[in-house]
Amino acid sequence: MKFSTLFSFALAALSVNALPKAAVQRRADAIDDTTVLNFALTLEHLENAFYAGALEKFDEGAFKKAGLPSWARGRFVQIAAHEAAHVKFLSDALGDKATKPCTYNFPYTDPKTFAALSMALEGVGVSAYAGAAQFITNKQYLTAAAVVLSTEARHASWVAGAVNKLESWSGALDVPLGLNQVFTLAASFITSCPSTNPALPVKAFPTLTLTTAGNKAGSSGTVAYNGSSSASGTAVAFYTGLSTIFAPIKDGKFTLPEGLMGTVYAVVSSNATSVSDESILAGPAILEINFNSDNTLVKK
Structure with a gap:
């Protein structure tokens, strides 16, 4: 299928599933509320690093030169703040059990490829929360996950429609993905993780x-x-x-x-x-x- 050049870039970036040994040197078997929140926090750390790094690298002039709307960077700054808030929110809830950020490698080269990859990552985030909801037993945690999910969905819709000029939704229902499926996609950006991070019951499938x-x-x-x-x-x-x-x-x-x-x-x-x-x-x-x-x- 011949996708647009930018989205082809994003899909290619998500297809390199070489998993760092440090990310899976220990594997848990049980899935409880703490595990689910740490899984969510793993993704939020990734998104937080993704936006912070790109916004540090690309100023307003770079966005303008790339042909993106004048207001695009400001909205991405707001999204970055949301992701940082999600990290703090989940970290505070987990306390000393909270997983720490890993080291990442994101292959964007300019604001346009950053925006294309943002669309893919936000979509995966929505599917991750939708798929993990079934494992949450604490109603307060479930509500917390729901409001984060809805915000991630707003991000995904805005990036797709307003910035990348593609459809803002795929239909009446989003796709829930399993923990291993989400981790397979996320692992392509992880180069190493702290050895002290809590083990997660996940594995990456082949590319x-x-x-x-x-x-x-x-x-x-x-x-x-x-x-x-x-x-x-x-x-x-x-x-x-x-x-x-x-x-x-x-x-x-x-x-x-x-x-x-x-x-x-x-x-x-x-x-x-x-x-x-x-x-x-x-x-x-x-x-x-x-x-x-x-x-x-x-x-x-």
């Missing part, structure tokens, strides 16, 4: 690369992971809203199914009818299938 000849149903595509084409007998599972749509893989090829619009996540599953952490062979990969205000797909 998934999807390419398609177009963005409409029936377009042919290829799938590869672990450096080679996948075997027959598996399927690409596409997450859209709360639905999972399967496309059988044969000789490393698949056909894009009906019903995909906006931001879609995809994994390769050994089961062609259901997906679990045990059946995921690679992914997630992110597809951005742009559509117009009349719900027609943007031609590629």
Whole structure:
């Protein structure tokens, strides 16, 4: 699929899933409220570092030179403040159990590529909170997660529509992602973490690369992971809203199914009818299938 140049950059950045050993040298098995909050804090530390670093690097002149609206940087400054507040909020709630920030590497090169990557990260953040909510038992924590999620969703919508000129939503429902799926995407930016950080019950799946000849149903595509084409007998599972749509893989090829619009996540599953952490062979990969205000797909 031929995405816009900027969003292609963002997707490529999220496909390099080489996981630093320091991030997973210890792995917890239990998932309790503290674990979920530390998982959320891990993502908030990442976003906080992402915005702080970019805003330190790019001043108003750089944003203007990149052709972004004059007010864009000011709004990103506000988002950066939100992410810093989320870090403090979760850190205060966890006290001495709070995980510390890692060392990160973000591959943006200018304000435009920063904005493209921001859209991808904010979308992953929304899906992370939506997917982790099921593990929270404390109602106060659940409310806290809900208000952070709604703010992240506002960020994602603004960056997509106002800055990147793409659709601000993918449909009536967002996609919830599992802890391992989110960590797989986040791990591409982590270079090392403090050895004293609390262990998390997460692992990263192998990198998934999807390419398609177009963005409409029936377009042919290829799938590869672990450096080679996948075997027959598996399927690409596409997450859209709360639905999972399967496309059988044969000789490393698949056909894009009906019903995909906006931001879609995809994994390769050994089961062609259901997906679990045990059946995921690679992914997630992110597809951005742009559509117009009349719900027609943007031609590629």
